[in-house]
Amino acid sequence: MIADSPSRFSHDSEKRMSSIAGQSLVVVGTVGLVTALVIACGSSDESAFVEDGGASSSGGFVGDGGFGSSDTSMPNVDLYANDPPPPWCGPGGDPAPPEPGGTEACPDDKNKPGCPCPALGAKAKCWTGLRKHRNLGICKDGEATCVQKNELNYVWSECAGQVLPATGATKGAQACTCFSAGQWKIANTSPCTAKSCTGGTCVVDSVSTFVDINGVAHCPSEIPPKAPPVQDWSTSTLKVDCAGHFKLCLRIRAGDFENPSAADCIIGEVCTEADYKVANVEQAWANLPGWLGKDQACSAKWFNTPGTVSPGYSEMIVKGQSVRCDAIDDGSGGDLVFNRVKYCPSMCSSNPSAPECVSCRRSSEGSF
Numbered sequence: 001m002i003a004d005s006p007s008r009f010s011h012d013s014e015k016r017m018s019s020i021a022g023q024s025l026v027v028v029g030t031v032g033l034v035t036a037l038v039i040a041c042g043s044s045d046e047s048a049f050v051e052d053g054g055a056s057s058s059g060g061f062v063g064d065g066g067f068g069s070s071d072t073s074m075p076n077v078d079l080y081a082n083d084p085p086p087p088w089c090g091p092g093g094d095p096a097p098p099e100p101g102g103t104e105a106c107p108d109d110k111n112k113p114g115c116p117c118p119a120l121g122a123k124a125k126c127w128t129g130l131r132k133h134r135n136l137g138i139c140k141d142g143e144a145t146c147v148q149k150n151e152l153n154y155v156w157s158e159c160a161g162q163v164l165p166a167t168g169a170t171k172g173a174q175a176c177t178c179f180s181a182g183q184w185k186i187a188n189t190s191p192c193t194a195k196s197c198t199g200g201t202c203v204v205d206s207v208s209t210f211v212d213i214n215g216v217a218h219c220p221s222e223i224p225p226k227a228p229p230v231q232d233w234s235t236s237t238l239k240v241d242c243a244g245h246f247k248l249c250l251r252i253r254a255g256d257f258e259n260p261s262a263a264d265c266i267i268g269e270v271c272t273e274a275d276y277k278v279a280n281v282e283q284a285w286a287n288l289p290g291w292l293g294k295d296q297a298c299s300a301k302w303f304n305t306p307g308t309v310s311p312g313y314s315e316m317i318v319k320g321q322s323v324r325c326d327a328i329d330d331g332s333g334g335d336l337v338f339n340r341v342k343y344c345p346s347m348c349s350s351n352p353s354a355p356e357c358v359s360c361r362r363s364s365e366g367s368f
Contacts, residue, residue, distance in 0.1 A: 037190045039360045086132045089325040091245045091275035117146035117156045126159035136241050137173035137180035178242040178322035188234035192219035193303040204300040206267040206293030208233040229290035239282040246320035247273040254302040257313040257342035265298030307347040314341050
């Protein structure tokens with residue numbers, strides 16, 4: 001974002017380009033008009049997200065957010081009892097997976113310790129927890145080895161290396177619930193704010209940018225805009241630990257990233273909704289369409305933020321239902337904010353080598 005000043009207004013059109021962390025930004029100025037692009041802050045090694053609200057996450061628009069997993073002690077309860085397969089709400093009418101075989105004590109999908117196994121030395125994935133937690137969040141299968149019980153029988157060993165839910169956890173990665181591990185990667189997250197003046201009266205609009213074939217983000221050609229740009233704002237991909245039907249939104253607020261508030265005004269928001277059918281596989285997600293901000297006062301607040309200060313942050317939001325019939329929301333039926341990311345100060349467009357600017361890019365990879 002470029003702060004307004006009298007020198008910004010020229011009788012001649014001018015185009016300035018600045019390269020920031022490998023991404024080029026375009027700022028276009030005309031008579032009575034100032035436009036500005038703002039990009040997001042992130043880690044240059046694409047590995048860190050600032051922790052925000054329980055699940056392992058990191059701050060910055062450029063980061064392959066990871067999920068920690070630490071072994072937990074086996075609780076002194078019978079996790080084998082009363083464990084029917086989870087209910088099924090598969091998207092698009094997809095059929096439920098087959099019921100597990102074996103017996104209640106020794107189902108063939110768990111390979112529980114002490115249950116019969118086929119051949120000495122054989123190895124298999126195992127799980128001693130509840131099926132509804134399996135391979136969600138921090139939870140992961142272990143490996144069992146077929147060992148000799150007596151002269152005639154072989155049984156599975158202890159389930160080595162499995163990770164069970166954290167004791168007392170009820171939500172998110174530690175509790176091994178759906179939508180607690182994964183990434184939403186967005187190729188372009190730069191908004192454009194445009195100030196236009198007529199007869200001494202000025203207004204500021206916010207609008208989505210678009211990316212050309214060279215990966216450069218541009219403001220739309222029509223400023224001030226009368227409608228959302230016809231070009232899509234961005235492509236994106238999604239990887240989630242469970243399948244389901246999800247609505248994902250990116251909401252941009254003017255405010256303090258360190259102290260986010262529901263009262264922070266919104267300069268722009270866009271959503272996509274679709275079925276996600278194959279868990280734990282990164283796949284193309286619906287494009288984010290072009291948008292036009294609805295709050296000119298908020299756009300002006302963003303536009304007029306001092307150049308050394310971040311103008312705001314974005315929120316990555318989800319609401320939906322997993323194939324296991326879990327409601328994916330904030331616990332009370334509302335939108336779940338699973339990641340927040342800070343935007344860079346506007347000075348980064350002219351001083352990309354500054355410490356707070358070296359990781360600025362227009363893309364975002366939000367982990368949850």
